[in-house]
Amino acid sequence: MAKITFDGIEVEVPDGTSILNAARKIGGSIVPPAMCYYTPLQGSGGKCRACLVRVAAGSAKDPRPMPKLVASCVTPVQDGMVVENTSSEQVLNVRKGIVEMLLINHPLDCPVCDQAGECDLQNFAFEHGVSTTRYQEERRTFEKIDIGPLIQLHMTRCILCYRCVYTANQITDNRVHGVLGRGDAAEIGTYIENVIDNDFSGNVIDVCPVGALTDKTFRFKQRVWFTKPVNAHRDCSHEKCPGRVVLWYKGKDVLRVTARKDQYGEVKEFICNECRFEKKETADWVIEGPAHIDRSSVISANHYELPVLNQQIIADLPESSVRDLEQNPPMKLGN
Amino acid sequence: MGRKLLTEHINVEGIDTFEVYRKHGGYRSVEKALKTMTPDEVVEEVKKSGLRGRGGAGFPTGMKWSFLAKPEGVPRYLVCNADESEPGTFKDRQLMSKLPHLLIEGMITSSYALGANTSYIYIRGELLYVLRILEKAIAEAYANGFLGKNILGSGYDLDLHVHPGGGAYICGEETALLESLEGKRGNPRNKPPFPAVQGLYARPTVVNNVESIAAIPVIVNMTGDEYAKIGVGRSTGTKLISACGHLNKPGIYEIELGLPVEEFIYSDEYCGGIWKGRELKAVVAGGSSVPILPKELILKTTAGENRLMTYESLSDGGFITGTMLGSGGFIAMDETTCIVRNTWNFSRFYHHESCGQCSPCREGTGWLEKVLHRLEYGHGHMEDIDLLVSVAKQIEGNTICPLGEAAAWPVAAAVRHFRDEFEWHVKHPQEATRTGAVYPGKAVLA
Helix, strand or coil: CEEEEECCEEEEECCCCEHHHHHHHHCHHHCCCCCCCCCCCCCCCCCCCCCEEEEEECCCCCCCCCCCCEECCCCECCCCCEEECCCCHHHHHHHHHHHHHHHHCCCCCHHHCCCCCCCHHHHHHHHHCCCCCCCCCCCCCCCCEECCCCEEECHHHCCCCCHHHHHHHHCCCCCCCEEECCHHHCEEECCCCCCCCCCCCCHHHHHCCCCCEEECCCCCCCCHHHCEEEEEECCCCCCCCCCEEEEEEECCEEEEEEECECCCCCECCCCCHHHHHHCCCHHHCEEEEECCCCCCHHHHCCCCCCCCCCHHHHHHCCHHHHHHHHHCCCCCCCC | CCCCCCCCCCCCCCCCCHHHHHHCCCCHHHHHHHHHCCHHHHHHHHHHHCCECCCCCCCEHHHHHHCCCCCCCCCCEEEEEECCCCCCCCHHHHHHHHCHHHHHHHHHHHHHHHCCCEEEEEECCCCHHHHHHHHHHHHHHHHCCCCECCHHHCCCCEEEEEEECCCCHHHHCHHHHHHHHCCCCCCCCCCCCCCCCCCHHHCCEEEEEHHHHHHHHHHHHHCHHHHHHCEECCEECEEEEEEEECECCCEEEEEECCCEHHHHHHCCCCCCCEHHHCCEEEEECCCCCCCEEEHHHHHECCCCCECECCHHHHCCCHHHHCCCCCCCEEEEEECCCCHHHHHHHHHHHHHHHCCCCCHHHHHHHHHHHHHHHHHHCCCCCHHHHHHHHHHHHHHCCCCCCCHHHHHHHHHHHHHHHHHHHHHHHHHCHHHHHCCCCCCCCHHHHC
16 A cells, blocks of 8 residues: 555555546545546556646655656556645646647537537636637648448547547457557548447447547537436346446437446446447336436536436426426435 | 777778678677676676766666566566667667677677567668668677577577667657567557566566667776776766768767867867858757757856766756757757758657657647748747747656657757847848848847
């Protein structure tokens, strides 16, 4: 076990834990943002540099500060380490710089982007960035690439976090896409036009921190903050798929199905394409109750935390009383 | 005349063949090390010699070797970094093409010291003809019993392979090199773990520059203590300097560390002064990634002392008034050189060579290049000059590998020392963009 001090708070974690995960153990607003790190994916992290922190003391044995800021997602803790995140002016300034870098070639088309409202980059920029840019050159753009009937790849929005590449490597049994090119010409692609077709390929949509990979069956259907997330499960025939999902309702319609995510936006269990793309009827699912979304403030700002109603009751209610219930919830679950 | 330790026999006819090389004292260090020394004794000699890595960072080689993890029953690797691609640096190419056996001898002795039974030379893809020279030399070494099983009857086995890269600058970064050698995309790894613990194929690995490895036979032959007597202070031994730019005699020179910079530029023994009788304007002392210095600062430190060709003297004054010895790519520029154009040119290189893995470098190198392009072509504004410094600062220190710094330092240094020239480009765009335009200098403008 190693004891570290993170922003003045002491926490004890097993050896080999990353600084980021130690901070997540404390929780709250001191947790560094992460755009590329993804706990379930081996080898991810260290690329976006959003989670840079200052190590004021390396360890109890060697209390010298580390010369550069380190990526907290890939740097393991040492006993006696002292880490500064929000308490360091330098870290906050650097983070502003990272936001600026990530945004200079981002199209900022949030008003038409399906990811808006649950976008890591949007949250990150909103919390840490500045609202103007000093970049005046032409932005990098790409043609949309067709990778099959279910998933849309829009490279212009991509921040090259490599998550979808790791997902395809580790979750599916055949990766057909990867990173091509170098520097700011690097792009996600299949090189020779190819369809990403795999029972678990839909998970790349869930892991994408921005709107570069979106669900073609949900595109332009609805803004996410107008939909209501509901936990549900079904008996999936696919052996690797747990069948536990979140259904996103608009009225009585299931607009999309996603995997369940934790408060840091990380998928808990990867689901198969059948659950994601084909089961879009309430009757396909056993409803468990409203899903609580911790992190994406825009979704949480809406009062979807309605009482637990079983699916039969929802189905039988007239439209007007559903709206009534929304406006005057009889009790509030969660916080 | 300084002593030549590495390049003493470089011009001997047929030195690239085994027989001639052997006749001139080749492979003596292998015999000495394998027959009379333990691996630890070799490491000890290298430590005593004070040899510092010749690839750019200047980290003591002996120290690096002693960090190598040595778990039981796990293979270790030595990898020679021959991916020399820094603009201005071309010393390793010469060394390998003329003296292939010196590198192989160094590889055998070093591998023995580290306990590696398989070693690799990762060579830049463009140097295909050098790869052929090395392969021929390796075949000769195998045929003469210096490579393979039971070398010289000592019971020590070594296999040596040469592997060409695809010609990416980033693969000169040691972890990107290892990724590339493993057959993956050449992206630098996050550190820790360091290669000394988890390197090639997740095994303990040492990565050394060609010139560092070539110095090992010399050190073993003359002993570390003797080697340490050459040079000044912590900069010991000799160093190959590849001099280019506006010099009368550009080329590769082996110097004893401690040679005054002024002597190196102006003496007839070395570069022979600036061409066409012109004035020196600026020098990039260690390959394109180190900060550029104007004439006054490269010849004398701020304390008024002569600047010497040593790691310490060149970095005297930090980055405010100093630079780095780096990899020894010495670029001299005469008074007609446009610093803005030169900085843009360097920036263009780093923009092209960034691997695109981490965001500050991927986006920042392109941004720097575009702003510099704007300034050079007369579309710049005064704010752009501060923008350059600010963007460089946002990249520096926040990236996975040192390429970010390599891209940021030259830009920041150019603005630091030649700000008036950048301002002249903004104020007089028509004059500055005219073909053959020469910045008249602060004094003339005032």
